[in-house]
Amino acid sequence: EAQVTQNPRYLITVTGKKLTVTCSQNMNHEYMSWYRQDPGLGLRQIYYSMNVEVTDKGDVPEGYKVSRKEKRNFPLILESPSPNQTSLYFCATARGQGGPSSEAFFGQGTRLTVV
Amino acid sequence: AQSVAQPEDQVNVAEGNPLTVKCTYSVSGNPYLFWYVQYPNRGLQFLLKYITGDNLVKGSYGFEAEFNKSQTSFHLKKPSALVSDSALYFCAVRSGSASKIIFGSGTRLSIRP
Numbered sequence: 001e002a003q004v005t006q007n008p009r010y011l012i013t014v015t016g017k018k019l020t021v022t023c024s025q026n027m028n029h030e031y032m033s034w035y036r037q038d039p040g041l042g043l044r045q046i047y048y049s050m051n052v053e054v055t056d057k058g059d060v061p062e063g064y065k066v067s068r069k070e071k072r073n074f075p076l077i078l079e080s081p082s083p084n085q086t087s088l089y090f091c092a093t094a095r096g097q098g099g100p101s102s103e104a105f106f107g108q109g110t111r112l113t114v115v
Numbered sequence: 116a117q118s119v120a121q122p123e124d125q126v127n128v129a130e131g132n133p134l135t136v137k138c139t140y141s142v143s144g145n146p147y148l149f150w151y152v153q154y155p156n157r158g159l160q161f162l163l164k165y166i167t168g169d170n171l172v173k174g175s176y177g178f179e180a181e182f183n184k185s186q187t188s189f190h191l192k193k194p195s196a197l198v199s200d201s202a203l204y205f206c207a208v209r210s211g212s213a214s215k216i217i218f219g220s221g222t223r224l225s226i227r228p
Contacts, residue, residue, distance in 0.1 A: 042220030
């Protein structure tokens, strides 16, 4: 079964404590991306990756890091979380090169609260 | 630069009536257009897409969308709304190869019994 798996689903943490949200996919997709969803602001792209070792900033990259060392994984790292990073986070994948007609597949989301 | 606009934050429709959720886009090159639906506490689910060909695209749950190149629009439609259609709907666009996916701000669809 095609899956995008995010962990954890829920996380409450304190300001400044480094955390990682993992994203793994089993569809061999080149394209992976992180979005945050906030009320009234829709989905905003944080970072995306077209393939292994290729990452680019989205619209709201400040305070986040990503890495793409292998095709199936695309972790989102918050080195020093702040309360304004409290949000609902989604990982998404799609076929990349040669596949712009491919729809995106989403994980179930990670609800992060930074206190 | 790619962009997507959903001009309505909320659309309210009575059950059984037709519904339309609006989307306009801006891309260089040929657009690939998508609609997604999000139910509470869930990730986004793919509904339908326009790649090329017939301007009227049919998708899941009885939804369809009409591509209009001259108006750069891709409105989502359904002939007869159901209460279960109540959800958050997102329009998205890609263009060219190896390009990122851009989402609109979302439209909350509310169907009253």
